[in-house]
Amino acid sequence: MEEVFADLHVHIGRSENGKPIKITAARSLNFANIAKECADRKGINIVGIIDCASPYVIEDIENFLKTGEAYEIEDGGIIYKDKVCILLGSEVETSEVGRNGKCGAAHNVCFFPHLSDIKGFSKEMSRHIHNITLSTQRSDVSGYELIDIVEKYNGILIPAHCFTPFKSYYGNCVDRMKDIFKEKFDKIFSIELGLSADTYLADMITELEDKTFVTNSDAHSLPKIAREYNKMLVNDISFKEVVKALKGEDGRKVLCNYGLDPKLGKYHRTFCDSCNQVIETKEPVAVCPFCGSDKVTFGVFDRIELIKDKEKSKSPANRPPYVYQVPLTFIPGVGNKTIDRLLDSFGTEMTILHKLSKDDIEAVVGEKVANEIIASREGKMKIHAGGGGVYGKVTVG
Known part of the structure; x- marks a missing residue:
């Protein structure tokens, strides 16, 4: 068994030939660049790319496999340079009946073991989505219906950023997710917390006690990959092993959630x-x-206060710890040039964030920056809450 880092929510901005996929994402965010970023700079072992149902991206994947740098494996996933397993995913917006009978919408990240599976899913969903080439377009199916389509193609469904005010089950639709999925709710074995929530907040809701929490970046640019991520215990890097970890089967499990302080x-x-x-x-x-x-737009903290059914947050015994992780790009005084110097010296961001001593960092970027990186690692920072689409801010000290 080995410990690996996984980020299961990364977008694609443009196809290799420049066609738009996620319009709000960076042009440099394409399939090949994501694989290289995870292997060479981030130190991420498993990455879920969630725009792979776009026919333009499918074409890119097929061409990428022809280069010989990557290959599909029987247990699911695409292996790049024997360093990174890429999970083929699709983020789907479902149409729901929301609070007070109003129209609601929720995002779901769906993952499939093989390229043939996601090609079949893409073809079927093209009947439910107006423009299948673009990312996260509104579908005419509900979550209740979507899970059957996903399973038809050997996939799994994870409700995405569950509490955000727009496009999420709790934020935009219902107080209880089981009202959407009904008898199929047991098929949901994992949920994504989102950048504005953490384990403490999510465990105010009883129906989530048996769900595995995942923390992912929802990256819209290469530098944003792994601003949130998970540590998993698996036998190898593959789709099959990730599913086992999310289900807690055969000794596989999520060991730790690394995420932003929700503020x-x-x-x-x-x-x-x-x-x-x-x-x-x-x-x-x-x-x-x-x-x-x-x-007013209700924030995640406030929404959970409204819908919680516990007086105090209580996590099940098998819930992994949630470690507040401040990405290097959030730390005052740490710009792109500083990050490049650190990466040139130490390899990947995972090494910098998890393994280096203060002396190691100080030798490359000086005492002040080293102090700030260590302070952020140890949670010694002041955080000013974000809201309304504006990130919170960090001050160290």
């Missing part, structure tokens, strides 16, 4: 759309205390 997330607290203020009241409010407007 750093863009949607942690409620935001007033009229006066552009983050609202940090003790209790959730539907009216802005600053300007009196009722045009």
